[in-house]
Amino acid sequence: MPEIIKLATQLDKARDHLFELAQNTRSPGKKAEIAREMRRLSRETRRLISINIKKRGEEYDAATSALGTANTRLRKAIDDSQKLADALEQVAFALDLVAKVKPA
Numbered sequence: 001m002p003e004i005i006k007l008a009t010q011l012d013k014a015r016d017h018l019f020e021l022a023q024n025t026r027s028p029g030k031k032a033e034i035a036r037e038m039r040r041l042s043r044e045t046r047r048l049i050s051i052n053i054k055k056r057g058e059e060y061d062a063a064t065s066a067l068g069t070a071n072t073r074l075r076k077a078i079d080d081s082q083k084l085a086d087a088l089e090q091v092a093f094a095l096d097l098v099a100k101v102k103p104a
Contacts, residue, residue, distance in 0.1 A: 007060060010067035011045050011098070014091060017074030021087070024078055037091045044098045059100040066094035 018041065022034045070090040077087035 007048065007064050007067070007098075007101075008045075010064055010071060011041065011048070013071045014067055014074065014094070015041055015045075017071055017078065018091065020078050021074060021084070025084070030084060033088055037088060037095070040095050041091070044095055048098065048101060057102070059097065059102060063094065063097035063101050066090070066097045070094040 015038065018034055018038045022031055022038070025031050025034060070087065070093070073083060073087035073090045077083040
């Protein structure tokens with residue numbers, strides 16, 4: 001159970017950071033990119049909620065770690081718009097790993 005909570009916490013942080021980033025971004029193109037990642041994050045969150053993760057695996061560990069990195073970059077991007085692309089790239093990478101977490 002702690003494994004599920006750890007991944008859920010990282011997903012929740014990513015959602016919060018993306019929302020704050022969207023609020024502080026003026027570029028319509030960047031807002032659209034952020035919105036796409038927010039929708040993807042929501043889909044992956046719903047998918048993970050619907051499955052039962054019995055034990056932590058390599059995919060889970062990689063996804064949790066990548067989300068932690070994404071959250072750090074998102075937090076920095078909120079204060080420095082130059083880092084926005086880097087942060088969104090990390091979110092996309094992390095969500096690719098989240099998608100690989102399989103049901104038990």
